[in-house]
Amino acid sequence: MTSHVLDLAGAGIGPFNLSIAAQLDSIPAVKAQFFDSRPAFSWHPGMMLPGAEMQTSFLKDLVTGTNPTSPWSFLAYLVRHKRFYQFLNAEYEAVPRQEFADYLGWVARNLPSLSFGKTVRRMDKVDGALALDVDGECVVARNLAVGVGKKPSLPTWAEDLPKSMIFHNSEAAHRLGGVKARRVAVIGGGQSGAELVDALLDLKSVDSVLWISRRPNFEPLDATPFTNELFTPGYMDCFHGLTEDLRITHTRRQLLASDGISASTLKKLYRRLYERRLERGGAGDDGIQLRPFRDVTAGRRQGQTIELTMRNGFDESIETVEVDLIVAATGYRFELPTFLQPHAQRIDYNTLGEPVLNQDFSLAWDGPAENKIFVLNAGRHSHGIAEPQMSLAAWRSAVIVNALLGHDHFDLQLLEPLVHWQGQHGDPVPAARLGQAAE
Template sequence: MTSHVLDLAGAGIGPFNLSLAAQLDSVPQLSVRFFERRPSFAWHPGMMLPGAEMQTSILKDLVTATNPTSRWSFLSYLVAHKRFYQFINAEYEAVPRKEFADYLGWVASGLASLRFGSRVREIHANDGFFSVTTDHGVIGARNLSVGIGKVPARPAWSEQLAKSMTFHSSEAAQRLGDVKAPRIAVIGGGQSGAEIVDALLDRNSTSTIHWISRRPNFEPLDATPFTNELFTPSYMERFHGLPEELRLTHTRRQVLASDGVSASTLKKLYRRLYERKLETPSAVDQGISLRPFRNVIAAVQDGSEVTLTTRNGFDDSMETLTIDLIVLATGYRFVLPDFLHSLENRIELNSVGEPALRSDFSLVWDGPDENRIFVLNAGRHSHGIAEPQLSLTAWRSAVIANSLLGHEHFDLGQLDPIIRWETQTSPSNYSSSVGLAAE
């Protein structure tokens, strides 16, 4: 092991650890290094479908919310690429996802603290620091940041099916071009499902597409102003202070604030279906069948076909469909990374099996308080629906930076929220102290 002990070692370089690295680039007194098994930066390459758009503002980038003068902002990226004025003139309602991915890659190419092609393999807790084994040796670090992302969630009924007959939305960009199946089911009524249906309509004119969702309808993302208050630091901090039972209730109720379909995508799809009816008014389904309020309860494979059985929540009836290919737009789930298994019995979990997180995004474990393990993208049920989203990425990174430093390097104070969420005995200005002390 090298003799130098880092202040922070990061495992995984996705947008969240990339944001932390970009924020810490302005804190030279901290020694940090981030490791990624892939040879270069890539952000959801399997979902880079033509026309895919961001669902968040460009101002909610890696750094701007707490460090607006940083060289790693999206606006700095536009200026560096001589596209500032043309970007403004384009008047995007939503930024193309490919451009935001290019921005992330630009940041990744400029940060000296990143190490690509080097996987974190093992982590062990020693006296006052962690021993981190990578592909290129062993290093010491006082703190860890885990940003390896979640894994594709696949329904239990799909596990028995041949892999050639199903694929997850995370593989869509690589798999959709070769799809020739006559009958395709897309499972999932969120943004990914909508984008896959749209892409299939573009690439395949001979297949019949069945779009199946458990939700009562194909419902839009709620991005209205008062709902967007859920994506603010003041709400997240109040949410974290609630009892777990209430937090779980709120996250279930707020699903459309974080996982609905963008209005522009829904409008585009509806217009496509309308135009198909103009072209072939006698056709029953124009090659697509929309089936909301259906819950798949069984899937039986017979040779090259799969029979799906669904329960229709609208009329409480049962339906069966014969399908040749299934695309699972069924989201992602948290799994404790293999390199943390040595600490598994020392980590406190919540009732849904996720790590219990303190307000500064460090997990609760039985080790020393000064050796923290920050976990990014595992706090939906501890910090709220904004935690897995890009909206508060810069703020979370600043919280972690302040926690590492032990003082408020980044000013995280907030005005009183517009909405009074909790019961208050007397009004007072709200000033954040998140990240300065463990709970």
């Protein structure tokens, strides 16, 4: 057993727990340690395709939103690596994803509170604390932050297909170099799907790329100013106070605010398609088929090929097509970590089967109130579309730190919002004070 009790233990070291660790680095009195089974930090290594860009501002890093003087900001990273002026001169519309990953890795390599190659295997309740089995060592902490991430999600019809004929976009950087298939289908109309199509067009082994999306068109990310108000602490605070059915309705309606394709990527792809037709004199097969508004209902193996059946939402027709390989840009799903599964019956869930989170991002469960379990990247339907993204990572970390301390170490008071989301007549929707759990 550890010789002291931690104020916070972290399971998993992705960007969100890394943000908490970076924030706590400025508060030496708080004892925290974070554990990850991987040998070193890595951030979506399978998605580091050439030219891939972030869809959020570089100011929305681990700390800047609430702690701009932290040594762990993206700007501090640029200065430390002597690239500050060149970065400004490059005038990026968006930060290259590879550079942001390098920034995260730099922070992870330099924070002393991170332990890699260590797996949290079990959690038990002990007097006034939580006992974690970390590879046979007992680590005792008053609170826990779970940041193990989500699991790649494949359609139900794809479950029986061999892995040689389908892979998730999270593996793309590792798998694309070995693709020998002539006809490849990309399923998914978000940013990841667009980046995959762009990468496949560079492969000489691929003769035809079929891009399938359930969305009515290949639609752009809505990053306009008033839509970006959805990615502010004030909106998230209001959103959490809504009823569950309203929260689910709003997140579905706001899809393009969080999962559209960046305008630069759409423009690049369209120009590539235009140039391919120009090269072929405007006639013949240009090697790509765009099929939006299609819902794939079945995928059956036919020898060395896969027959896809699709329902066309535009004219209600049924289509079939044969391909040799599928790349699925079909998102991720929340899965309760193994060490929490013995406590599954003690956790509150919403109608979608997701854990209910209090306003301070702590789990709603029947355990002791003084032992909080913060769950990160599981609150899309409790806190809004910004919760799974980097946009409010620094703010969320500050909320969690304030909750740990029991007082406002970080000043999270907000100006009057530009947009009034809540009704101005009758009783307002109750909202808990920032940094504390809703009752």
